Amino acid sequence: xxxxxxxxAPAALVTIALFLVPMAIVLAYSLMTRGxxxxxxMPWTLENYQRFFDPLYGEILLRSFWIAGETTILCLVLxxxxxxxxxxxxxxxxxxxxxxxxxxxxxxxxxxYAWVFLLRDTGLFNTILLSLDLIxxxxxxLYNHGAVLLGLVYCSLPLAILPIYSTLERxxxxxxxxxxxxxxxxxxxxxxxxxxxSAPGLRAAAFLTFxxxxxxxxxxDLLGGGSTILxxxxxxxxxxxxxxWPFGAAASLILMAIVLIGLVVVTRNNEDIL
Amino acid sequence: MTDVxxxxxxxxxxxxxxxxxxVNLTIPPGxxxxxxxxxxxxxxxxxxxxxxxxxxxEGNILLEGAxxxxxxxxxxxxxxxxxxxxxxxxxxxxxxxEFGLKRKSDPGNIPAKVAExxxxxxxxxxxxxxPSQLSGGEKQRAALARSLALAPAVLLLDxxxxxxxxxxxxxxxxxxxxxxxxxGITFLMVTHDQEEALTLADRITVMNKGKVEQTGTPHEIYxxxxxxxxxxxxxxxxxxxxxxxxxxxTRITPLEPPSGVPSVRATVLDSTFLGNCIHVLAxxxxxxxxxxxxxxxxxxxKQGDRVQLWWNPEDELRFS
Numbered sequence: 001x002x003x004x005x006x007x008x009a010p011a012a013l014v015t016i017a018l019f020l021v022p023m024a025i026v027l028a029y030s031l032m033t034r035g036x037x038x039x040x041x042m043p044w045t046l047e048n049y050q051r052f053f054d055p056l057y058g059e060i061l062l063r064s065f066w067i068a069g070e071t072t073i074l075c076l077v078l079x080x081x082x083x084x085x086x087x088x089x090x091x092x093x094x095x096x097x098x099x100x101x102x103x104x105x106x107x108x109x110x111x112x113y114a115w116v117f118l119l120r121d122t123g124l125f126n127t128i129l130l131s132l133d134l135i136x137x138x139x140x141x142l143y144n145h146g147a148v149l150l151g152l153v154y155c156s157l158p159l160a161i162l163p164i165y166s167t168l169e170r171x172x173x174x175x176x177x178x179x180x181x182x183x184x185x186x187x188x189x190x191x192x193x194x195x196x197x198s199a200p201g202l203r204a205a206a207f208l209t210f211x212x213x214x215x216x217x218x219x220x221d222l223l224g225g226g227s228t229i230l231x232x233x234x235x236x237x238x239x240x241x242x243x244x245w246p247f248g249a250a251a252s253l254i255l256m257a258i259v260l261i262g263l264v265v266v267t268r269n270n271e272d273i274l
Numbered sequence: 275m276t277d278v279x280x281x282x283x284x285x286x287x288x289x290x291x292x293x294x295x296x297v298n299l300t301i302p303p304g305x306x307x308x309x310x311x312x313x314x315x316x317x318x319x320x321x322x323x324x325x326x327x328x329x330x331x332e333g334n335i336l337l338e339g340a341x342x343x344x345x346x347x348x349x350x351x352x353x354x355x356x357x358x359x360x361x362x363x364x365x366x367x368x369x370x371x372e373f374g375l376k377r378k379s380d381p382g383n384i385p386a387k388v389a390e391x392x393x394x395x396x397x398x399x400x401x402x403x404x405p406s407q408l409s410g411g412e413k414q415r416a417a418l419a420r421s422l423a424l425a426p427a428v429l430l431l432d433x434x435x436x437x438x439x440x441x442x443x444x445x446x447x448x449x450x451x452x453x454x455x456x457x458g459i460t461f462l463m464v465t466h467d468q469e470e471a472l473t474l475a476d477r478i479t480v481m482n483k484g485k486v487e488q489t490g491t492p493h494e495i496y497x498x499x500x501x502x503x504x505x506x507x508x509x510x511x512x513x514x515x516x517x518x519x520x521x522x523x524t525r526i527t528p529l530e531p532p533s534g535v536p537s538v539r540a541t542v543l544d545s546t547f548l549g550n551c552i553h554v555l556a557x558x559x560x561x562x563x564x565x566x567x568x569x570x571x572x573x574x575x576k577q578g579d580r581v582q583l584w585w586n587p588e589d590e591l592r593f594s
Contacts, residue, residue, distance in 0.1 A: 172358065174356045174358060175362060177356070178361075180327075181352075181353055181354045182373050182424065183374050183378065184348055185348055197363060199364075
């Protein structure tokens with residue numbers, strides 16, 4: 001055994017034990033039959049996969065893609081100016097970067113609950129608006145599509161900012177000046193030079209926001225309150241209340257396959273991603 | 275209106291310092307003008323104000339008679355060749371050149387115009403390469419072509435040769451000068467390289483600490499420097515009591531100097547062979563040293579040799 005292999009062994013063992021083995025179990029479950037009281041057993045079947053093509057689940061999948069897409073676009077649109085500001089902020093840059101990372105210091109769950117306290121009928125926003133007599137009844141801010149979207153954007157935004165920041169930081173500002181020098185107005189410079197040159201960062205940001213948003217279940221559960229069932233909630237429900245592990249396993253594998261195919265298609269022509 | 279570019283009382287104050295201080299400059303059409311000075315002297319800031327990347331705190335910048343001091347870069351008829359070329363990395367050479375042309379030319383003329391400027395800088399056949407596929411010299415020429423295509427009133431060059439390796443630099447220098455003569459466009463170049471300024475420019479402006487020290491032809495600047503700074507910055511200088519003397523104007527002889535010229539006794543400390551000439555370092559009786567540039571045909575001088583140094587009085591550079 002070479003030294004190289006010895007050093008690689010721990011990482012390889014962790015990968016096998018914590019990734020490949022569970023994946024194999026999930027694959028096996030997805031091909032089994034649901035037992036009469038939950039659980040799973042023989043015979044082998046493809047029925048779980050076929051079930052997924054029911055229009056009911058198709059709608060859930062479509063809704064998941066839709067909200068993940070909205071999240072991604074909002075994160076890029078909001079993250080880009082922030083990343084630009086960060087990359088041009090000189091001495092204060094490290095401080096601002098720490099501020100961007102600050103949310104990661106607290107639990108994701110706690111941060112999402114905080115939004116519940118802010119948005120609910122007796123929450124901060126409604127209380128303020130009511131006390132200012134701007135409204136007579138609380139506005140329903142929570143338990144709808146908008147609340148889920150807000151939660152997703154809030155959680156993903158730092159993940160979008162960082163890769164965009166890292167490409168903008170390396171962007172030679174002389175390119176922006178050269179474009180202006182050649183007669184391009186600011187918006188044209190942005191469109192024809194800044195965006196194409198920072199495309200690798202934008203692609204990475206899009207992936208880092210889209211993929212986790214697609215599989216989310218906590219945000220949609222807490223802020224959507226069951227009104228917005230996403231594919232993540234579907235999987236979660238199969239493993240908990242529905243006690244249909246084989247179908248849950250099949251649904252999660254289908255989601256993973258879709259993401260992987262997407263990744264391959266996007267990276268085939270762009271080796272620079274991530 | 276005869277001058278293409280005139281700067282009157284131009285200053286630029288940054289929060290930390292005064293980068294450019296009351297600069298006046300007049301450049302006639304077709305001139306190759308060099309702004310020289312040590313780093314931090316304000317030459318680059320001056321160029322950037324002409325380009326529109328910086329707005330002057332005070333003063334006017336007249337381009338073809340109109341004050342452009344507060345106009346954005348895209349509204350000025352000037353174009354810049356950047357130090358690191360700033361070619362758009364995601365566009366081919368052709369697309370780089372077309373970028374500015376699209377706004378200035380009608381579409382039918384663009385292909386011919388691109389071909390013309392690429393031929394001018396000898397990049398024909400490399401139209402479809404990306405900047406990363408070009409050598410340093412080719413990138414520099416591509417950047418030149420991109421700017422020349424717009425036929426600007428003034429072409430601005432920011433240390434255009436500094437990113438090239440030294441062997442290439444001398445060759446490109448000659449090409450640049452020939453190119454400027456051929457196209458007849460006014461060039462304003464920033465450089466810290468005195469030799470580059472002397473060989474390329476029709477006139478030179480020497481800057482120091484944000485101010486103009488002197489403007490003149492290479493001859494005037496080198497032979498009649500107005501300040502000690504100018505004398506020191508362009509070419510080497512020996513300082514004797516009260517005046518300066520160029521090393522090549524200083525003569526050395528083991529014998530008696532000609533009668534009627536100033537002279538001083540000295541002892542040779544060192545002799546450095548530079549290929550095309552020899553630099554002899556000699557110590558005068560007062561302990562100060564002086565550098566003498568001699569040809570290898572003028573004999574050799576060894577350490578410890580007793581010599582006489584002399585010069586023609588008209589070569590003494592005096593400053594009031």
